[in-house]
Amino acid sequence: MEKIEDKNQQQEEEQVVNPWEVSAKEGGKIDYDKLIDKFGCQRLDQSFVDRVQRLTSRPPHVFLRRGVFFAHRDFNDILDAYERGEKFYLYTGRGPSSEALHLGHLIPFMFTKYLQDAFKVPLVIQLTDDEKCMWKNLSVEESQRLARENAKDIIACGFDISKTFIFSDFDYVGGAFYKNMVKVAKCVTYNKVVGIFGFTGEDHIGKVSFPPVQAVPSFPSSFPHLFSGKDNLRCLIPCAIDQDPYFRMTRDVAPRIGYHKPALIESLFFPALQGETGKMSASDPNSAIYVTDSAKDIKLKVNKHAFTGGQESIEKHRQYGANLEVDIPIKYLNFFLEDDAELEHIKKEYGAGRMLTGEVKKRLTEVLTELVERHRRARAAVTDVMVDAFMAVRPLPNMFD
């Protein structure tokens, strides 16, 4: 009995963050400081924000200056190299498990788009349709269909086609990419992946085989049509921090097979409407705002489901003000309301009780509706021909211009 209690206690105390599960300890929220310690990455402090601003001669993205991207690995090496006049390339991706993306899914792409524009560098985007086929038990065909649908949402984020290669694993695995997969797999024991990813003996071997697939886009030689003769090109990976385990493994292997370790810049999770205990979930439609939601949907979801820090009566609210620490509308505005002055004003007034929850929710609804409408218009303009063009295996002769 004692042993079982110990185990339950430990489970309650521990947050779980891996590529398939993000959950805070009971009733709490994700402790990002602990995560940084546990994963062994670095905090991205203000000096980085200032340096990026100086190097790119443009204002840092709101996600950078407000700490949405809050952790990194060797981002300083990327900036050092860039300052010496060396270029790098960006690598990000998505597991296409659902037709409609939610706002949390857009965050790495919005940020990657900024990085591409600011640093003027090429970008590879991996759609892990093989992963979703294996983890979600989708058919090959359905995984590929979702990959193409998701590609349209990604393209709608505004990537530069002359600098961007999007690929699906089912289409692209082979050749130099497969050779690198084998090189990586040779360097990682089964015990090691169990330690990193928590696989069990009853998991199928597709799961055990997958980590090298997500690892090798970190190596320029996986893309001979893009980076032939550029084996020393550095790679920077913007992603949510739950993907860190893949790249810890990749960074461990890289020098043993003659490549640079990829650098990482990692984001917080975008919280669920119901509160910040994890990231948004595609399986609970009321936990998230989708890019397919109508203005009416958004209004309803924000009004009905957003967890707030407002007080239970107007009188108490006027007296004590809102608890901004737990307030989801404030957190969402922190991601998407670009005007720093307006955000500060709202936080001050709402925190002091002079602004009511309904007013904040109304402003959030406007901001999200505008964002979603803008995305929808952009996505509607993405044709199948454009998807084919982004996904064509081709050289990108102007990718460093």
Add this chain to the structure above:
Amino acid sequence: MEKIEDKNQQQEEEQVVNPWEVSAKEGGKIDYDKLIDKFGCQRLDQSFVDRVQRLTSRPPHVFLRRGVFFAHRDFNDILDAYERGEKFYLYTGRGPSSEALHLGHLIPFMFTKYLQDAFKVPLVIQLTDDEKCMWKNLSVEESQRLARENAKDIIACGFDISKTFIFSDFDYVGGAFYKNMVKVAKCVTYNKVVGIFGFTGEDHIGKVSFPPVQAVPSFPSSFPHLFSGKDNLRCLIPCAIDQDPYFRMTRDVAPRIGYHKPALIESLFFPALQGETGKMSASDPNSAIYVTDSAKDIKLKVNKHAFTGGQESIEKHRQYGANLEVDIPIKYLNFFLEDDAELEHIKKEYGAGRMLTGEVKKRLTEVLTELVERHRRARAAVTDVMVDAFMAVRPLPNMFD
């Protein structure tokens, strides 16, 4: 202590046969009946030999009529289908771990060449350079070089280029082939591959990932340029019985992903010169006759290293005769001396002590020298252009003619 003794005793008693190790129990030889029981395959009896002769209207290959290919799985289904007028395709392969092949390596190819000619069917030959890169710790480049060198030896066996596609995994994995790998991997747990192949936690994940690579050439959809629209085409795999574990796994998975189970026809191991306790080893040059050995090498190896059942003195030999059961020259002649009458004569005379070991060795040297010389001449005529032609990803419009 008792437990340890038990384990030692068990190890002594058990023969080990898997794709990477073949060893009889201490001092004994491989017990093929036990192997058939353990693996769950069927013995290939005389009725099959007769049936093949009748269906193909040609004498059965010496390897068939002398029981070198001695076991099968569902070979009857292949013959039933063939009798109904349905075609099938052949799949065999090689792990290119060494530059020079020995005679044991040639056996499946010699037999497959006979099957291709007799049944007039297409053939795919897999060179698992990825496997050897992972198991033997060769570089990608060296594995690929060995694959091409081995392809020359394989082509020298006389395959029909209009019916034969040779591929290396490093070149060919991708597309439909990769999709089938993922489908297979989804159906096999880690515990399952541990049970089949004996992997441990300290083995690298490349090993765990490999079985689907060897599985999927069993499915026609892995070769869209050959078998598009022929998903129901049956597959027959001629191989040595140590490869059975791969195809037990494949057969288990096949119906779950909508394919026929591949049929198998499986051979004995070709014994080492030193005696029949295992198969020839590429790592001990004196255990095997290589296709690169000179007539002088062959004579020396046969005379010096071949284990015989002759008696220790001529007097005793004349009196007791040779023990044919353990005699390697007789075993080798059983594989390669095609004249049944001459073989019977030698066995009778040698067994009765009227023929001496030296005489049998001399005849074996002649037979092997002729075989090796013929192979060497054929291989010398194989150009790089021919290798490219056999390995070109192409349709084979006349493959069923």
